[in-house]
Amino acid sequence: MFEKQTIRDIKFKGKTVLVRVDYNVPMKDGKVTSDLRIRASLPTIESLINGGAKKIILISHLGRPEGMKNPELSLRPVAEVLGGLVNVPVKFISDVSGPDVEDEIKKAPNGSIVLLENLRFWPGEEKNSADFAREIVESTHADFFVQDGFAVIHRAHASTEAITHELPSVAGLLVEKEVSVLTSAISNPKQPVLVIIGGAKVDDKEPLISKFLGIAENIFVGGKIAADGYKSESPKISVAADFVEDEEGNKCDIGPESVSTILEMVGSAETVIWNGTVGLVEKEPFDKGSVAIAEAIGKRSDVTSIICGGDTSGFVEGLQALKPELKYSLVSTGGGASLELLSGLELPGLSVLLDK
Secondary structure (H helix, E strand, O other): OOOEOEHHHOOOEOOEEEEEOOOOOOEEOOEEOOOHHHHHOHHHHHHHHHOOEOEEEEEOOOOOOOOOOOHHHOOHHHHHHHHOOOOOOEEEEOOOOOHHHHHHHHHOOOOEEEEEOOHHHOOOOOOOOHHHHHHHHHHHOOOEEEEOOHHHOOOOOOOOOHHHHOOOEEEOHHHHHHHHHHHHHHHOOOOOEEEEEOOOOHHHHHHHHHHHOOOOOEEEEOHHHHHOOOOOOOOOEEEOOOEEEOOOOOEEEEOHHHHHHHHHHHHHOOEEEEEOOOOOOOOOOOOHHHHHHHHHHHOOOOOEEEEEOHHHHHHHHHHHHHOOOOOOOEEOOOHHHHHHHHOOOOOHHHHOOOEO
């Protein structure tokens, strides 16, 4: 059960709503190359529109500008894409606070959406500055704050933590969905449970492995972690036994024997949690192991399937674009957030929201 208040618990008619979204989308040559994160925010935005919100003010970050303005990381192109996905006007403002922002929001028609500039152009965002958060609230004249940026709720930033001390703050529908599905995977999963671990940093994965040792029937470890010699004495943990190497002898993907082992596990599981690709997926042919896993999971409509971790989610989203028949219970928008939640850690941007 989701223990925080959501937008379903508040009447927004005639109110100005400040919404933290995750528009940290891939860009190339000033254009958005994937609108999946923008589309993920639409249920919350449309609910607010249908609920009669006066104005919806969206805030987000993009990339890592490190507290300095960088035109290449402006959210202006995102506003253009969003405008093509909704049936109300979308206005972009190249600032986040101050008299100009206040004036432009006043001019925006009721029922419209306003997207402010990249929060991380200002150092106060990542410093969790109370003053920075207050300036945004005062400039937007917001009545409520909605947290719908699941990918950032593991960070204590101004737009996730400090801002909740300025406004009544509830969860959006994306945050509710992600937290509910991930929490259920820990507390009440359909058995048997299979956890597939890949990626490169064993320190990041150890808490997840430890958490699921008492829950999962099988844990399979692949990726660079396995290639670097990961070992475990637990009978629940299987480590990739063979690899595909490049011309220089680097282990870049799991081999056919290991793929066969995983596919057998996928076939008998009722819950599959996958965090970390098992090969160098950005370089063919070292994506074959991960493609085989993704296809095997995506073709099982009867399994609860959770894909999490930034690289893994991005990889699966790309595969779904080519093969829309592949379906998953959740392709998480949050890498670090999903990993920390599954590992049992508290998420600062979630804990501060109003309780039910």
